[in-house]
Amino acid sequence: MSETTTTPDTVRVPAPATIEAPADRIRRLRIGGVMLVFALIGLGLAIFTKSGQATFQLVSGDLQNNLLGVPAQGTALLLGILGLVAAVAYVLRRVPQRYSGWLAAVLGICFIGAFLCWAAAGKTFPLANQFQGTLNFATPLILGALAGVLCERAGVINIAIEGQFLVGAFTAAVVASTTDSAAAALVAAALTGVAMAWLLAVFSIKYLVNQVVLGVVLVVFASGVTGYLFDQFLQEDASLNTPEVLSAVKIPGLGDIPFIGPILFQQTVLVYLTYIAVAVVTFMLFQTRWGLRVRAVGEHPKAADTVGIKVKRVRYSAVLWAGVLAGLGGAFFTVGFAGSFNKDMTAGNGFIALAALIMGRWHPIGAMVAALFFGFATQLQSQLQVIQTPIPGELLLMAPYLATVIAVAGLVGRVRAPKADGEPYVTE
Amino acid sequence: MSNDTVTEPAPAPAPEAPAKKQRGGLPSWAVQGLVSLSAIVLALVVGAILIIVGDDQVKTAMGYFGAAPMDTISAAATAVGEAYKALAVGALGGLDPIAESLTQATPLICGGLAVSLAFRTGLFNIGAQGQLIVGAILAGYVGFAWHLPPVLHLVLAVIAGLIGGAIWGGIVGVLKARTGAHEVIVTIMLNYVAIYLLQWLLTTTAFKRPGREDPISPVVDANAQFPQFGDTRLHLGFILALLAAVFVWWLLNRSTVGFELRAVGANADASRTAGMSVGRAYTIAMVVAGALAGLAGAQQVLGTDLPLTDGVAASVGFDAITVALLGRGTPLGTVLAGLLFGALNAGGLQMQLQTQTPLTLTTVLQAVIVLFVAAPALVRSVVRFLPKERGVGAVLAKGWNG
Numbered sequence: 117m118s119e120t121t122t123t124p125d126t127v128r129v130p131a132p133a134t135i136e137a138p139a140d141r142i143r144r145l146r147i148g149g150v151m152l153v154f155a156l157i158g159l160g161l162a163i164f165t166k167s168g169q170a171t172f173q174l175v176s177g178d179l180q181n182n183l184l185g186v187p188a189q190g191t192a193l194l195l196g197i198l199g200l201v202a203a204v205a206y207v208l209r210r211v212p213q214r215y216s217g218w219l220a221a222v223l224g225i226c227f228i229g230a231f232l233c234w235a236a237a238g239k240t241f242p243l244a245n246q247f248q249g250t251l252n253f254a255t256p257l258i259l260g261a262l263a264g265v266l267c268e269r270a271g272v273i274n275i276a277i278e279g280q281f282l283v284g285a286f287t288a289a290v291v292a293s294t295t296d297s298a299a300a301a302l303v304a305a306a307l308t309g310v311a312m313a314w315l316l317a318v319f320s321i322k323y324l325v326n327q328v329v330l331g332v333v334l335v336v337f338a339s340g341v342t343g344y345l346f347d348q349f350l351q352e353d354a355s356l357n358t359p360e361v362l363s364a365v366k367i368p369g370l371g372d373i374p375f376i377g378p379i380l381f382q383q384t385v386l387v388y389l390t391y392i393a394v395a396v397v398t399f400m401l402f403q404t405r406w407g408l409r410v411r412a413v414g415e416h417p418k419a420a421d422t423v424g425i426k427v428k429r430v431r432y433s434a435v436l437w438a439g440v441l442a443g444l445g446g447a448f449f450t451v452g453f454a455g456s457f458n459k460d461m462t463a464g465n466g467f468i469a470l471a472a473l474i475m476g477r478w479h480p481i482g483a484m485v486a487a488l489f490f491g492f493a494t495q496l497q498s499q500l501q502v503i504q505t506p507i508p509g510e511l512l513l514m515a516p517y518l519a520t521v522i523a524v525a526g527l528v529g530r531v532r533a534p535k536a537d538g539e540p541y542v543t544e
Numbered sequence: 545m546s547n548d549t550v551t552e553p554a555p556a557p558a559p560e561a562p563a564k565k566q567r568g569g570l571p572s573w574a575v576q577g578l579v580s581l582s583a584i585v586l587a588l589v590v591g592a593i594l595i596i597v598g599d600d601q602v603k604t605a606m607g608y609f610g611a612a613p614m615d616t617i618s619a620a621a622t623a624v625g626e627a628y629k630a631l632a633v634g635a636l637g638g639l640d641p642i643a644e645s646l647t648q649a650t651p652l653i654c655g656g657l658a659v660s661l662a663f664r665t666g667l668f669n670i671g672a673q674g675q676l677i678v679g680a681i682l683a684g685y686v687g688f689a690w691h692l693p694p695v696l697h698l699v700l701a702v703i704a705g706l707i708g709g710a711i712w713g714g715i716v717g718v719l720k721a722r723t724g725a726h727e728v729i730v731t732i733m734l735n736y737v738a739i740y741l742l743q744w745l746l747t748t749t750a751f752k753r754p755g756r757e758d759p760i761s762p763v764v765d766a767n768a769q770f771p772q773f774g775d776t777r778l779h780l781g782f783i784l785a786l787l788a789a790v791f792v793w794w795l796l797n798r799s800t801v802g803f804e805l806r807a808v809g810a811n812a813d814a815s816r817t818a819g820m821s822v823g824r825a826y827t828i829a830m831v832v833a834g835a836l837a838g839l840a841g842a843q844q845v846l847g848t849d850l851p852l853t854d855g856v857a858a859s860v861g862f863d864a865i866t867v868a869l870l871g872r873g874t875p876l877g878t879v880l881a882g883l884l885f886g887a888l889n890a891g892g893l894q895m896q897l898q899t900q901t902p903l904t905l906t907t908v909l910q911a912v913i914v915l916f917v918a919a920p921a922l923v924r925s926v927v928r929f930l931p932k933e934r935g936v937g938a939v940l941a942k943g944w945n946g
Contacts, residue, residue: 275728323919328668328728332865333914340907341594347902348598459904467732474729510744517733517740524725 148207155203162192188237199226254491259445260469261483263438270434275331278466279338284446289457292359309443414534583916599623634894635887643776649886654840655864665829666809671731673861674738679838682708684852687764705842713834721823770847781843
């Protein structure tokens with residue numbers, strides 16, 4: 117009966133550029149409204165900015181040289197007005213449709229800039245640290261979100277990223293401590309990530325367990341197992357939990373670029389692997405036959421099956437490869453950053469990665485941008501505590517989560533999951 | 545997301561197989577009970593393996609396994625036996641352990657009901673944690689900041705908790721109903737917003753205990769505390785939890801609203817066609833579910849913890865999900881599952897004290913139990929004689945677009 121309900125095919129006349137569908141109009145006004153609110157908040161901040169210099173530190177640890185001083189209020193006002201112009205231009209449809217996304221980006225940058233001027237008026241803001249920290253926080257998020265993209269594009273919901281992080285972090289710490297080999301630690305972390313992914317795959321693809329339920333349970337399971345092993349072994353024998361943190365490797369040439377170089381190209385291997393992973397996942401998903409198949413089984417498994425694609429096999433491969441990425445993401449928490457493992461040390465980052473994936477609209481690049489935004493907000497929180505602003509850090513920590521709620525509520529753009537995401541495929 | 549379904553009705557689900565009477569087989573509740581029981585036994589086996597792996601004596605005996613293999617086996621048996629004995633005695637061995645088990649079960653039951661009720665409406669409420677926290681914030685605030693006569697104070701504090709949870713759950717329901725925002729994502733995010741909200745509030749003068757720098761509020765007034773049974777930690781909140789279960793049973797099985805909730809949960813499109821408001825059902829379900837989780841928060845802060853701290857929710861909100869899954873979305877099942885997990889928690893503490901087996905083992909046990917319950921096919925592949933279960937599992941097999 118459902119086949120008959122599709123609307124009759126109408127001959128589509130290419131509409132003139134100025135006409136928009138009512139639904140698009142509502143969406144534009146809704147998003148525009150949100151943008152206007154942000155622009156006005158930014159302008160408000162600018163008006164209340166103290167006069168004096170806002171100083172931005174461009175090289176971390178260097179308080180004497182390489183400082184960028186700007187008049188705080190003037191700059192904030194300038195940025196605030198620019199943001200407002202962008203928001204108004206969006207609402208009034210002053211730029212062609214395809215460039216309207218740039219207006220939102222301009223507003224976002226202006227808003228953050230005005231905010232920083234407001235916060236740093238009369239003080240020194242460590243800008244280099246800010247970006248450095250952003251990348252540190254974002255790296256595992258990017259890897260986790262990429263893992264999520266692979267799974268969900270293939271039609272398997274992955275809420276268990278947090279669990280994969282935990283086992284990856286645990287294994288990396290233990291293997292690095294016992295073998296003194298960073299490579300072995302990363303490989304082991306990737307393999308345990310795959311092991312968790314295998315559980316996810318078997319239970320969701322073979323035993324058809326509801327994938328949201330499964331993800332939640334796997335997180336509890338991973339938290340329990342790593343916690344138990346930590347209590348039983350790592351607590352008793354501390355030598356198992358003293359991994360050496362990966363050392364930063366400077367890329368010749370690129371690492372010497374002023375400002376950007378030290379931030380992007382004097383990093384650990386894991387960060388470089390993350391850059392590569394973003395590129396590889398994007399290429400694999402959208403340029404290769406395998407990627408086409410992954411997307412096909414995620415959107416319409418029956419159609420894919422009809423043309424001879426092995427739906428379950430493709431799903432297995434996507435989920436297991438995702439396990440590699442998530443396991444590496446987990447390794448970042450121990451060997452990439454903090455060193456020793458601690459119980460539940462991933463602290464909900466797996467769920468933020470999930471949020472990044474949704475904010476990024478199930479696209480690797482989008483997920484990366486969202487992860488960077490979340491990393492930026494987290495780092496900003498600790499920076500603002502250092503320079504003492506009246507904004508409580510907890511409220512800033514909420515920002516990524518609130519932003520995700522706003523995003524999925526459809527206020528900011530269209531968020532659509534792969535059609536068959538979360539639906540097990542059963543051959544008839 | 546759901547806006548699309550308005551204009552273009554989703555394909556109707558395949559007509560359900562006519563509800564045949566089970567021919568000669570066991571009634572479905574018995575089958576479910578057997579599956580749950582098998583899951584618990586299998587989980588204990590997994591736990592036993594973990595205990596053996598972690599035991600020092602077994603490790604030593606393994607060193608000369610070739611010479612005396614029986615030593616390893618007996619050491620393993622002793623380790624497992626002692627740990628599980630401590631677990632059982634800690635959970636059920638006497639009045640005090642039982643009271644402790646019931647205390648632990650109290651918020652799990654209410655939280656589990658919050659998840660179950662949403663479940664039956666076709667919603668997956670991962671947000672019990674956040675709803676519980678906001679409930680605890682309001683209940684705690686009324687408890688220590690207001691000063692009222694006995695009874696009235698407790699009643700108002702509990703109501704505040706209900707309202708807090710209902711607001712936090714209601715946001716999810718309204719967003720789902722109006723914009724189609726998927727409840728799983730929204731609830732996960734609101735959990736974090738709630739915990740940061742709590743942490744922030746505990747730094748403000750309104751909430752912070754004078755003279756203390758750590759995040760802790762003043763102790764709740766005696767008038768606002770749940771009366772306790774004897775010298776135990778068990779308090780009146782447990783009775784409230786049972787009453788809440790009866791209420792949820794009545795709501796789901798005896799009221800018109802409950803019928804609509806279950807109808808929407810079974811098939812939202814059919815319910816819409818039949819003239820029910822799906823959005824209204826989602827909103828009601830999440831408001832009531834939130835209030836139930838808020839009640840759990842009130843029980844924690846007014847009955848067990850007394851001051852409000854940032855650890856008030858512990859992991860109750862997440863354990864509640866596993867409780868609801870084990871209870872299969874029914875009020876009675878949720879109560880039983882809550883009691884089981886409460887006993888596991890209470891017994892686990894004793895096990896940790898007496899045999900140094902970490903409490904985290906119970907976390908593993910709970911996860912494995914639910915994993916097996918969620919995959920009856922797997923349990924059946926291990927426990928061959930189990931009869932086949934009908935119509936369970938497929939109910940919630942839908943993704944972000946559902």
